[in-house]
Amino acid sequence: DADVTQTPRNRITKTGKRIMLECSQTKGHDRMYWYRQDPGLGLRLIYYSFDVKDINKGEISDGYSVSRQAQAKFSLSLESAIPNQTALYFCATSDNQAVNYGYTFGSGTRLTVV
């Protein structure tokens, strides 16, 4: 099994629908992150969590919410999806030594909003 698992891998949804992307990890890391990737823009941070009781907004949190259900699980929700949320979404984890060791990424969820 992968260290960081994202489900679903691909999803097409309609404008206005609520959708949840899920992430689970077996790394034992306390810190989890959600990024979106758009062509020419690199990766941008949506939300991050340093432990189960800690949730923080990233640079592009509008239109998104998250839930940290357990140390190993961090889900991202789009309450009312819109077409410009079409992107590749990545979950990542790290311990508190991220400055030295970086992050572990999942394989991504490709979301299309029509």
Add this chain to the structure above:
Amino acid sequence: GDSVTQMEGPVTLSEEAFLTINCTYTATGYPSLFWYVQYPGEGLQLLLKATKADDKGSNKGFEATYRKETTSFHLEKGSVQVSDSAVYFCALSDPRTGANNLFFGTGTRLTVIP
């Protein structure tokens, strides 16, 4: 604020050619620097890192040296292979922010042709 600027792609090289992908950064502190690689259909993987000035990170024939005087962390490989075709991201993590967030460049797509 912290930021990373990397050369725009795409870059197309013949097998065994020399590769350089430029990366410069802006940070008021002493960040750690990373190169991540994203192979088609996969998540990002840590390729190499450097945590202080003059450190050289290396892995799989790739190298990058942390140059504080030029605020650069250019990625190099002496002889690329077709299997190196991927998107490469430069990133920094600034421990001063307290968040250990990774700031990414926009990515550079490399295609190596036989």
